[in-house]
Amino acid sequence: MPEQDRELARYRRRRRMTRIGLYVVALVTMAVIVVPLVFSVLGGFRSSQQLSADPVGLPNPWIWENYEMLLRSGDFWRQVWNSTLIAMLTTLVVIPAASMAAFVLARYEFRGRELVYGLFTIGLLFPVAVAILPLFIVLRQVGLLSNPLGVALPQAAFALPISIVIMRPFFRAIPQSLQDAARIDGCGPLRFYWHVMLPLSRPVLSTIAVITIVGSWNAFLLPLLVLIDPDQHTLPIGVNNVSAQFSTDYSVVLAYTTLSMIPALLFYALAERQIIGGLTSGAVKE
Amino acid sequence: MALDPTASAHSRLGRIRWTTIVLFLLPALALYALFLLYPIVQSIRYSLYDWNGFGPLQEFVGLDNFRDVFADERFRSALTHNLIIVVLSLVLQLPAALALALLLNSKIKGRAAMRTIFFAPYVLSEVVTGVVWRQILRPNGLLDQSLEGVGLGGWTQGWLSDPDVVLYSIFFIVSWKYFGFHMILMLAGLQQIPEELLEAAQIDGATAWEQFRYVKLPLLMPTVRVSLFLSVIGALQLFDMVWVTTKGGPIGASSTMSTYLYDRFRDSRFGFASAVSIVIFGLSLVVALFYQRFALRRDLEGAGPGA
Numbered sequence: 359m360p361e362q363d364r365e366l367a368r369y370r371r372r373r374r375m376t377r378i379g380l381y382v383v384a385l386v387t388m389a390v391i392v393v394p395l396v397f398s399v400l401g402g403f404r405s406s407q408q409l410s411a412d413p414v415g416l417p418n419p420w421i422w423e424n425y426e427m428l429l430r431s432g433d434f435w436r437q438v439w440n441s442t443l444i445a446m447l448t449t450l451v452v453i454p455a456a457s458m459a460a461f462v463l464a465r466y467e468f469r470g471r472e473l474v475y476g477l478f479t480i481g482l483l484f485p486v487a488v489a490i491l492p493l494f495i496v497l498r499q500v501g502l503l504s505n506p507l508g509v510a511l512p513q514a515a516f517a518l519p520i521s522i523v524i525m526r527p528f529f530r531a532i533p534q535s536l537q538d539a540a541r542i543d544g545c546g547p548l549r550f551y552w553h554v555m556l557p558l559s560r561p562v563l564s565t566i567a568v569i570t571i572v573g574s575w576n577a578f579l580l581p582l583l584v585l586i587d588p589d590q591h592t593l594p595i596g597v598n599n600v601s602a603q604f605s606t607d608y609s610v611v612l613a614y615t616t617l618s619m620i621p622a623l624l625f626y627a628l629a630e631r632q633i634i635g636g637l638t639s640g641a642v643k644e
Numbered sequence: 645m646a647l648d649p650t651a652s653a654h655s656r657l658g659r660i661r662w663t664t665i666v667l668f669l670l671p672a673l674a675l676y677a678l679f680l681l682y683p684i685v686q687s688i689r690y691s692l693y694d695w696n697g698f699g700p701l702q703e704f705v706g707l708d709n710f711r712d713v714f715a716d717e718r719f720r721s722a723l724t725h726n727l728i729i730v731v732l733s734l735v736l737q738l739p740a741a742l743a744l745a746l747l748l749n750s751k752i753k754g755r756a757a758m759r760t761i762f763f764a765p766y767v768l769s770e771v772v773t774g775v776v777w778r779q780i781l782r783p784n785g786l787l788d789q790s791l792e793g794v795g796l797g798g799w800t801q802g803w804l805s806d807p808d809v810v811l812y813s814i815f816f817i818v819s820w821k822y823f824g825f826h827m828i829l830m831l832a833g834l835q836q837i838p839e840e841l842l843e844a845a846q847i848d849g850a851t852a853w854e855q856f857r858y859v860k861l862p863l864l865m866p867t868v869r870v871s872l873f874l875s876v877i878g879a880l881q882l883f884d885m886v887w888v889t890t891k892g893g894p895i896g897a898s899s900t901m902s903t904y905l906y907d908r909f910r911d912s913r914f915g916f917a918s919a920v921s922i923v924i925f926g927l928s929l930v931v932a933l934f935y936q937r938f939a940l941r942r943d944l945e946g947a948g949p950g951a
């Protein structure tokens with residue numbers, strides 16, 4: 359019996375050590391994620407001299423001028439609005455276009471279906487940065503430079519592949535008997551799509567919306583090239599400009615960066631379930 | 645047969661069906677064709693010409709641009725940098741993501757909060773991430789001063805200015821932003837492993853390592869492969885983060901194929917730059933086909949959690 363007790367005690371001690379090890383790993387990772395964010399928030403409350411002399415501790419004294427100046431300047435709010443507008447336009451184009459295509463690709467048997475689907479998946483391999491040059495020329499030809507639609511429409515096009523890839527299996531999973539019953543009741547494809555499919559698909563639609571909004575909100579290169587007029591600039595361009603313009607005034611740069619993080623993090627806090635759920639269902643199912 | 649009423653009803657139904665299919669596909673296809681397929685086709689066309697972006701395409705040069713791309717020392721070093729990032733992602737980022745997914749899948753306290761925090765960088769833009777890290781890593785910045793503060797002053801580096809170090813710094817920043825994404829994928833895969841399997845393994849006396857090696861890992865392979873694929877493609881196409889932090893410098897030490905492409909674009913070498921974009925696309929396509937051929941089919945046939 360004492361032999362067994364000792365065995366058990368050793369086992370428990372080893373388990374406790376493992377647990378402590380796990381918590382240490384978790385805490386270190388957490389610190390690596392959180393420290394840069396806190397550094398950015400606090401950095402905005404320092405003067406640039408403070409930031410150079412002692413970037414580690416709390417600001418002393420706390421400087422409110424950076425945030426105040428940026429919030430008063432109007433640029434920030436205009437850029438928030440521009441980013442929001444473009445994100446909404448992009449989403450309003452992607453959701454109907456992708457869901458209609460995914461509906462047909464999921465629920466109709468027809469020749470060339472897999473070819474069309476394959477065509478859409480090719481887009482996954484062609485990011486905006488690689489296609490930017492001919493895309494720029496197309497936008498110049500159709501007169502969409504310096505126009506929010508010149509960002510929103512291409513972004514919608516580039517968001518189609520992932521949206522269709524995520525939506526198709528979801529649409530497939532809705533029972534065929536439902537569609538048959540609807541047809542017997544004289545419900546055409548358009549009405550079935552609108553009155554049955556879309557309402558049943560709200561989770562996947564909100565996932566696509568959230569992914570599209572995040573992608574659009576963070577986009578850099580396309581808006582940079584298309585939106586020539588500074589009044590049309592979005593937040594990432596604003597952050598990039600401020601960091602170039604105030605290249606020695608680090609605290610202003612950090613204040614602006616912090617301000618531009620807030621909407622994204624707020625949105626994440628509200629939509630975490632859709633973001634994480636959508637990404638996993640899309641990548642794991644297909 | 646022509647008199648058979650059901651036949652004509654059938655063909656009418658068929659027509660309605662095709663009309664439906666075409667109408668529903670039309671918006672997406674139109675958008676896709678104009679802003680994605682047409683630019684790809686144009687890229688292929690431009691890549692065969694010596695063209696500065698203005699005036700007509702006149703100087704047809706065949707595949708010379710492609711030859712010149714591969715002959716250019718700067719392109720080859722950019723490609724090498726992409727490959728280094730690919731390798732680092734596979735040997736460091738993915739195992740770390742897997743380890744953290746296992747951690748969050750255990751009965752550790754506060755795992756919901758941890759999941760939220762670990763994933764948060766993914767929603768921040770490349771620009772924001774890059775600018776913050778540039779501030780942290782600049783000479784005598786937060787990192788250097790922290791190291792000095794704990795007596796490790798000798799470890800300070802030109803994190804973003806030393807050609808020997810910069811690529812690894814960028815890899816770290818990219819991992820900071822993206823490991824949470826891979827972690828979430830693997831966590832989802834782990835959560836689909838039936839509890840009974842693990843219980844059975846436990847009853848048979850399998851150690852934690854054996855449970856991982858012989859139960860969890862095999863069942864997780866489809867997810868790991870998805871993660872691997874996305875990671876490789878992402879590393880081959882890396883652009884925004886490099887552009888925001890170093891623009892590919894110093895002296896090209898952190899250039900990638902995409903920053904190389906963008907530099908040629910800004911030099912107005914449109915034909916040549918198009919050839920570069922086709923090369924990047926081609927490499928991604930090879931990876932995708934390879935994945936489809938060897939991984940996807942097996943994953944769909946097997947009854948793994950990802951199928």
